[in-house]
Amino acid sequence: MSAGAFVRTGDEIVIADPRDGSIVGGVPAADADEVRAAVARAREAFPAWRATPAAARGQALRRAAHALAARASEVADLEQRENGRLRSDVEGGIGAAVDTLLQYSEYGPLHRGRSLRGGAEALDLTRAEPRGVVAVVTPWNDPVAVAIGLIGAAIATGNTVVHKPSERCPHLGLLIGEILAAELPEGVLCTVSGRAQTGEALVSCPDVDMVAHVGSTAAGERIARAVALTGAHLIRENGGNDALVVDAGVDPVWAAGQAALGSFANSGQICTSVERIFVHRDIADDFVAALVAEAESRNAANALAPLVDERMRAEVDAQVTGSIAQGARALVGGAISDGPGCHYPATVLVGCTPTMPVFQQETFGPVAPVMVVDDFDEAVRLAAHDEHGLAASVLTADIGHANRAIDALPVGTVKVNAVFGGAPGGSAQPRGRSGSGFGYGPELLDEMTVVKVVHLSPAVTR
Template sequence: MTVLENRELTVLDPRTGEVASRVPVASAERCDEAVRAARAAASGWARTPAAERGAALHAAAQAVREAADELAALNTGETGKPADDARGGVDAGIGTLVQYAELGPVHRGRSLHGGWDATDLMIPEPRGVVAVLTPWNDPVAVAAGLIGAALATGNTVVHKPSERCPRTGRRFAELVAAHLPDGVLEIVDGDGAVGAELAGAPVDVVAHVGSTATGRRIAEVCARTGARALLENGGNDPLIVDDGVDPEWAAAQAALGSFANAGQICVSVERIYVHASVADPFLAALTREAQQWAQRIGPLVDRAHRNHVHGHVQGALDAGAHALTGGAVPDGPGAFYPPTVLIGCVPDMAVLCEETFGPVAPVRVVPDFATALREAGEDRYGLAATVLTADQAHAQAAWRELPVGTVKVNDVFGGAPGGASQPRRASGSGFGFGPELLDEMTAVKVVHLAAAPPPS
């Protein structure tokens, strides 16, 4: 849990309730100073050859690699993320920095076919100063993507880590900034008020990963200031279990999607639609999976978030759903919550129509694939979806018809390196990760070079 008192953030370890970190909150003057420093450094960094910017990112990635255990331990202490998962997030961040160190120097525009006596070009240029607001659930990996892409393309950055893991976010940014000129990467600490201050500052891009409500406010601010809003907001990702699939395998996929990192992943499975023909064995297997996950799952990030998760579960139970396992707040310290499987869920329950972001698997039994596909698509979010099917026609229909940015078939967390994502509707706007994120961080200038007329 994060407590703001006397302009200081105090973060409690969600495993024990003990103090994990204390960080001073940046003042409005400090935010203004950081933006001005980034603006002053922008011209020089934009003029730095792309290969030199790439070399700096390579050096930063090496520094993060050498401090990986430290970063993982900070993350575990502040968010409760299990040690292996925390280290995996750091390793993913290192890979992302290396990716942008390599991609930045080859990010290019294109030539156009104009007249013989002229040259026409489209050149990508840095947008300027990028405000980067990152979340707590994967603080190193997400920050590495947004900061890495911004720096590789010649932008300067002001970074505010989440108030739920400020030391983790600050330490990562410090390791990167040590390999950059002064002002190229500035860091400010604080809560949502500091984030709002930064989003409304004279910056050129606001890149945010977090809740839909915050993303909507940022979009409104950017509409007034003219800054570009790059947003990955909440999701309510469905999982469809089709007729004819192995129910044991499907349950293992569903459990991984629902319970990994205690359900606190941007693309966690939030709701499950299972074909009636496999529902009974699937539910039995999913219940066993949940009980096994209960032996190794970490806590939720804090008790406030646990209250939110349990509120969704209790609301479903009160409305007629039934818990096959879990569904109760445990005794003891910390912010633990058990893996929970709910049946008897209906579409208007919050656990199906809103983002729970916890280790909860609400299941809706449907009579056929068409019903599953229709109900999965009837949602205001548009982040990702997963379909488990042996029917290629169903797989084709799913990726064609589901109104989300990413559709995964037969692999709940699959994806090739370098892949991007483009959320839709309430889940945000703009590309995240991949080469396309470099495009988001740049603006294209069209250049027409005509030959001068001969002297008279």
């Protein structure tokens, strides 16, 4: 079988390891009846779980966190076989998932309403109540951390969950579901495996009260159309086409290191990867030379994980070759690697323009496309001109330029002088085609609940 392929064999999804093509195994795809049955189990479990004290729900999440930590090596082995990520990245994601469960085990009991100013003899307040059954639909590129963040927040606030993991890592989705569900009452967490049809059956189910989705823009927009008919609450974090603006006056070698990190981390398979680079002409030559050296170093050391499957590699290659056909030049990489697996080299493209595929589309691979600009304002203007709105990065020594970019870029997160990182507890709302709603952090608990206003007045007695 082709490396990294997921193929349709009747009602079974068969997964091959993207590193070498060896078979991982097959997982049955749930049909519409099985999806409805899972939602019914979650619905049946909801009243009791809602009534469970928040502190007890937190204790259950702590047990689940410790159970996941105890089986971290097993989970990591399986994730590597299904999506090919580097061991360090896999272990980092699992560690983040454990920490997130522990955080929500504490946040959940502290999530509360507000007192309101009313009459002297009345009591006015708000209370946050769980929404009900939450459908969680998650991706393959950081599958443990993303799934458990959404599941943990939903369960902490008294909801029940039906989780549909990506068809590219179905074994992993079942395993983490098994680990967590063992620490929870029956029906609080159910897992269904399948392809798009399974996900469509889940998000279209009228008994689902909320949908939380992380994944592609195309999938998110299909989900939004389905949810518009059911009335379920929807949050989604979808694709990005994140820009990096490199100002004059910064160290070009340092800036190239930031660009390489943003473009090549996880082989470019991150929704907040650097996708479009705008560099000031004053430092462009030194910046590009250093960026090429960064790419060549990674390629020589075989430091990149493979792409998740051959379909993804073909999409990345088509965007690169299409851009080259329009005049871009590949200074390093730019062609499919020889040998087994779904590898694609770190690639640096220069001579790029905003109309090329690598600038127009999200490129889910290790590609750093560079456009040279004459001034900072031009860079910000071009960076802002995109239908996505997930994140953007700015490298500048000028605080005025930084503040101008922060104000002008229509994205959920702006990172100044670091392409990754940030304090814990941050939570952003994506813009445009990148989605809507808070998908992580303390504010995710607000998304998972609905506010009720209460007014208590004294009764008139005889």
